[in-house]
Amino acid sequence: MTGPTPGRRRAPSMSPELRRQMIVRSTLSLITEHGLAVTTGRIARAAAISEATIFHVFSDKDELLDACVAxxxxxxxxxxxxxxxxxxxxxxxxxxxxxxxxxxxxxxxxxxxxxxxxxxxxxxxxxxxxxxxxxxxxxxxxxxxxxxxxxxxxxxxxxxxxxxxxxxxxxxxxxxxxxxxxxxxxxxxxxxxxxxxxxxxxxxxxxxxxxxxxx
Structure with missing residues (x-):
């Protein structure tokens, strides 16, 4: 008889600042390649996060684009x-x-x-x-x-x-x-x-x- 399967460890949560940087850098890379045709859905896929996460960090796409310029x-x-x-x-x-x-x-x-x-x-x-x-x-x-x-x-x-x-x-x-x-x-x-x-x-x-x- 085998024992209980050990639970899978959850990956450590990412700090808000690190998540923000990851989203911005993913967006910058996509802007350079595709211009403003980039959607928040594509950004989310590139950053391996949900689209909703982007709007937890940034109030809207304009704020994200401002952060990209900065x-x-x-x-x-x-x-x-x-x-x-x-x-x-x-x-x-x-x-x-x-x-x-x-x-x-x-x-x-x-x-x-x-x-x-x-x-x-x-x-x-x-x-x-x-x-x-x-x-x-x-x-x-x-x-x-x-x-x-x-x-x-x-x-x-x-x-x-x-x-x-x-x-x-x-x-x-x-x-x-x-x-x-x-x-x-x-x-x-x-x-x-x-x-x-x-x-x-x-x-x-x-x-x-x-x-x-x-x-």
Whole structure:
């Protein structure tokens, strides 16, 4: 005679924050592949949860899409990579390296925003208007990247024509606009030209005196 069959152990429950992250990451992956044709049913299948679970975590699909933009804009890894660029390298080399780091990040953010705009997700239009617009999380992520870019200009602080944060913001805006261009190609030689233009100006042999006289 055999004894009673031992009961099956239940898998440990997932914390609300971990479940939220899983849903967002599953949605991001599907948006990149299918755009806004993604349904909550498909998201649920990808995340191996019930569709009702999604609406226990998010009030509606718009809130989920907002969370996807915020997740795509997270900049922790970018900030760490920018901090690893040696400050004793020439300034042009530093900015070219920084641009390379930012390309993947800005392409990731831009791809998600483009899909949301194409589907008429209203709040996404504010994200593309300016890096400072949109949700608090997105704004803070962009601000942290700009601050890291400004830190790369520290060795030249005394000789800069504008404050380092202003130059860093202009550089960030230029790179972001570049990745939104339909003809954008990553790692294009133009990237080096953009950095050279930023560092040396647009006039051959220009001087600070000439620049001051034009103000």
């Amino acid at each position: 997740e795509a804009a997270r900049s922790d890894d970018v900030v760490y990579e920018l901090a690893d660029i040696p400050l004793d390298a020439p300034v042009t080399a530093r900015l070219v390296a920084a641009a390379g780091v930012l390309e993947a990040y800005l392409t990731r953010v831009g791809t998600v925003i483009t899909y949301l705009e194409a589907g008429g997700h209203g709040r996404a239009r504010r994200y593309s208007a300016a890096p400072a617009g949109g949700m608090r999380e997105v704004r803070e992520a962009f601000d942290s990247v700009v601050a890291s870019l400004a830190a790369l200009l520290g060795p030249e602080e005394e000789s800069l024509r504008l404050p380092a944060p202003h130059i860093a913001q202009a550089f960030f805006d230029l790179l972001f606009a570049r990745t939104r261009n339909p003809d954008y190609r990553p790692h294009h030689p133009q990237l080096v030209e953009i950095v050279q233009l930023l560092v040396h100006g647009s006039l051959a042999g220009s001087s600070q005196a000439e620049t001051a006289g034009a103000r």
